[in-house]
Amino acid sequence: MEKIETRKDVAQVLHMNGGTGETSYAKNSLLQQKAISLTKALREEAITSLYLKKVPRILSIADLGCSSGPNTFMVISEIIKTVENLCREMKHKESPEYHFFMNDLPENDFNSIFKSLGSFKEKLSDEIEAETGPCFFTGVPGSFYGRVFPTKTLHFVHSSYSLHWLSRVPQGVENNKGNIYMARSSPSNVLKAYYEEFQKDFSSFLKSRAKELVEGGKMVLTLLGRTSEVQYSEDGCDIWDLLALALSDMVSEGKINEEKLDTFNLPLYQPSPSEVRLEVLKEGSFTINCLEISEVHWNAHDGWNAFDSKSLDSVGGYNVTKCMRAVNEPLLITHFGEAVIDEIFRRYHAILIDRTSKNNVKFINLSISMTRNE
Ligand SMILES: C[S@@+](CC[C@H](N)C(=O)[O-])C[C@H]1O[C@@H](n2cnc3c(N)ncnc32)[C@H](O)[C@@H]1O
Structure with a gap:
C-alpha cells in the first residue's frame, strides 16, 4: 500500500500489535488501563440505573474497539460483578444471561481474545466465589462507524480509547507538510478537514448506535481529547508533534524520504468537550448524563526515569514509547517500511524522555455517559 488514505486502507491497516510478545498491545496498554479505571464510577452508575429500570433477562453488552489483552476483559468482569451484586441486593432469584459482543476492525487479534476466555472465566469465578448468570x-469484526449489530438489540455500549481514531485520513490535507497530525504549523484547511472528518464520523457512530440500542439503553464512551477549544493545543497534539520530530530528524539525515513524511497523516482526531457535545445534540437520539475530563500522565507506571534509552527498556518494563509503538507500529510500518521502525522508536523515546523531564505531560480523556431516548 503506497499511502494510507481511504476507509478501506484504514480498516486494513489500523490495528494494535497483536499477541502477547514484548511489543504487543496486551503487554503495553497500562496507560489505557488507567483510563478505564478512571471511568469505573460512570459505568457502574449507567449499568445500575439500566438494570434496575429494565431488569432484562438477557443483558446485551458491546465493547467497541476492544483490541486484545487484559483491558478487553477488564470492563466485562466489572460489569458482571456490578450486576451480580445488584441481583444479590435485590434478592433476585436468578441472574440475567450476559451476552458480550467484542467489536474491533477485522485485523484485530480476535484469536488472542478467544484463547484467553477460559482463564478469564476461571479468574472471574475465583473472584466472585458464587455462580453468575x-x-x-461473540467477536464482531467491522467498523463502528457503520452498523455492526441488529436493530434494538443492545442494552449497553462501551468504548474506551478507540473513538479518536477516524474512519479515514481527512481529505485535502496534502499541504500538511512535515506534520503528521494537526500541528502549530498546519494550514487552516488542514485543521478544517480534520474537524469535518470528526463531525462526519462521530455523527455516523451515533446514528448507528441509536438504531442498535434499545430505548433507555446506555452508552459510556472514553476517547482521547483536548481541554482547549483551539484545535491545535499542546495537550492534544504534543505526543504526535514529537513523533513527527523523530521522523523529520530521520528525513534530515536522509534515512527517510521527505516525500514519505509529507504524505503521512494520521487518521485521528482529539476533540474538545464542546465538539463532542455538539455532535450528540445535533444527532438528537441521546441524552447526555455526564461529560467528564480526566488525565493520565504519559508515565503511567513508576520507573519511567530508570530506563536504558538505547534499548527502550524501563525498570517497570513499561513506558509510553512502548505503548505508542504497540498502537502505531502497523500504521508506521505500512507507510515507512519495517527497516526504519526500530530507529523511529529509539529516537522518539529519547525525545519523549527529554520532554517528560521538563514538562508535566499528560493525555486528556473525555468520557461521556448517555441514555438512548425513549
Ligand atoms: C487503543 S485500542 C483500545 C483498546 C481497548 N478498548 C483499551 O482501552 O485498551 C483502540 C482500538 O480501537 C480499534 N478501532 C479503531 N477504529 C475502529 C473502528 N472504526 N471500528 C472498530 N474498531 C476500531 C482499533 O483497532 C484498536 O483495537
Whole structure:
C-alpha cells in the first residue's frame, strides 16, 4: 500500500500489535488501563440505573474497539460483578444471561481474545466465589462507524480509547507538510478537514448506535481529547508533534524520504468537550448524563526515569514509547517500511524522555455517559 488514505486502507491497516510478545498491545496498554479505571464510577452508575429500570433477562453488552489483552476483559468482569451484586441486593432469584459482543476492525487479534476466555472465566469465578448468570461471548469484526449489530438489540455500549481514531485520513490535507497530525504549523484547511472528518464520523457512530440500542439503553464512551477549544493545543497534539520530530530528524539525515513524511497523516482526531457535545445534540437520539475530563500522565507506571534509552527498556518494563509503538507500529510500518521502525522508536523515546523531564505531560480523556431516548 503506497499511502494510507481511504476507509478501506484504514480498516486494513489500523490495528494494535497483536499477541502477547514484548511489543504487543496486551503487554503495553497500562496507560489505557488507567483510563478505564478512571471511568469505573460512570459505568457502574449507567449499568445500575439500566438494570434496575429494565431488569432484562438477557443483558446485551458491546465493547467497541476492544483490541486484545487484559483491558478487553477488564470492563466485562466489572460489569458482571456490578450486576451480580445488584441481583444479590435485590434478592433476585436468578441472574440475567450476559451476552458480550467484542467489536474491533477485522485485523484485530480476535484469536488472542478467544484463547484467553477460559482463564478469564476461571479468574472471574475465583473472584466472585458464587455462580453468575451464563456468559456468552461473540467477536464482531467491522467498523463502528457503520452498523455492526441488529436493530434494538443492545442494552449497553462501551468504548474506551478507540473513538479518536477516524474512519479515514481527512481529505485535502496534502499541504500538511512535515506534520503528521494537526500541528502549530498546519494550514487552516488542514485543521478544517480534520474537524469535518470528526463531525462526519462521530455523527455516523451515533446514528448507528441509536438504531442498535434499545430505548433507555446506555452508552459510556472514553476517547482521547483536548481541554482547549483551539484545535491545535499542546495537550492534544504534543505526543504526535514529537513523533513527527523523530521522523523529520530521520528525513534530515536522509534515512527517510521527505516525500514519505509529507504524505503521512494520521487518521485521528482529539476533540474538545464542546465538539463532542455538539455532535450528540445535533444527532438528537441521546441524552447526555455526564461529560467528564480526566488525565493520565504519559508515565503511567513508576520507573519511567530508570530506563536504558538505547534499548527502550524501563525498570517497570513499561513506558509510553512502548505503548505508542504497540498502537502505531502497523500504521508506521505500512507507510515507512519495517527497516526504519526500530530507529523511529529509539529516537522518539529519547525525545519523549527529554520532554517528560521538563514538562508535566499528560493525555486528556473525555468520557461521556448517555441514555438512548425513549
Ligand atoms: C487503543 S485500542 C483500545 C483498546 C481497548 N478498548 C483499551 O482501552 O485498551 C483502540 C482500538 O480501537 C480499534 N478501532 C479503531 N477504529 C475502529 C473502528 N472504526 N471500528 C472498530 N474498531 C476500531 C482499533 O483497532 C484498536 O483495537
